[in-house]
Amino acid sequence: MQKKSIVKLEAVNKNYQLGQTSISALKSVNLEIHGGEFTAVVGASGSGKSTLLNIIGCIDVPDSGVVLIDGVDISKMSDNQQSDLRNQKIGYIFQSFNLVPVLSVYENVELPLLINHEVSEQERARRVKEAILEVGLEPFSKNRPDQLSGGQRQRVAIARALAGHPLLVLADEPTANLDSENSGKIIELMLSLNKNKNVTFLFSTHDEKLVSRVSRVVHIKDGAVQT
Ligand code: ADP
Ligand code: MG
Secondary structure, eight states: OOOOEEEEEEEEEEEEEETTEEEEEEEEEEEEEETTOEEEEEOOTTSSHHHHHHHHTTSSOOSEEEEEETTEEGGGSOHHHHHHHHHHHEEEEOTTOOOOTTSOHHHHHHHHHHTOTTSOHHHHHHHHHHHHHHTTOGGGTTOOGGGSOHHHHHHHHHHHHHHTOOSEEEEESTTTTSOHHHHHHHHHHHHHHHHHHOOOEEEEESOHHHHTTOSEEEEEETTEEEO
16 A cells, blocks of 8 residues: 655755845755655754754744645645644654653643643643653653653653644754763654554754664755755
C-alpha cells in the first residue's frame, strides 16, 4: 500500500535580511515525508535545519515554494487555520525543552490540549495519562520541571507532543542539551514510539553518532537539501 504523504515541500526558499545582506537559509528545497517514517535532518550549525522544521511546523513562512501538510497547501490558509493545523496535527519538541516552570509534569502535557476544542475534558485526561505513561514518567506527574533531570524534561516535552495525537512530531535538535547517555535514551524512546505506535518523526541533529540509528537521513548544507 502506498504510504500517505503528510509533508511535501516543493522548491521552498527562505531568506533572512540582515541589514544590507540577505542570508539564503533554504534554497529550493524539495522534501516529502510519509506517514510512519522516522527521518533525521542532519547538517552543521547554520545549515538551515531549524528554518526547515519551523516552516513545516507553520511557525515560519517560506518566501516562495509550496508547502503541503496532509495534502493541504498551507499558504492558502488563514492565520487561524494555520494555528489550528499546528495545534491539531503537529507536535513540536525543542532543544531547550520549553516547559512551563510553574506547572507540574501533568499540567505541562495537558496545556496544548486545553486550546484544542475538539478534545473533551474526559478525553484530555485520558490522553495526558497515556502520554505520561508512554514516556515512563508516571511517578513524576505531580513534579515540577526543576525537580527533573534534563533527560526527564525532554520526556515531558515528548509526552506533550504525543498527547495531541499529532500527524507528525517535529523535534529540533532534541538531544543537543543532553549528555550522551540521555541522548541515546531519548533517541531510543522516539524510535520505539515510531515502531510501536507508528508516530511519524522528523528530527534534526548535528550529531553524526545518532545517524546510524535512523532509517532515513536527509543531509542539509548551506540551505540546500542534498539528494
Ligand atoms: P540550523 O538550525 O541548522 O543551525 P538555522 O535554520 O537556524 O540553522 O539558520 C540558517 C541560516 O539562517 C543561518 O545562517 C542563520 O544565521 C540564519 N538565520 C536563521 N534565523 C534567522 C533570523 N531570524 N534572522 C536572520 N538570520 C537568521
Ligand atoms: Mg537550529
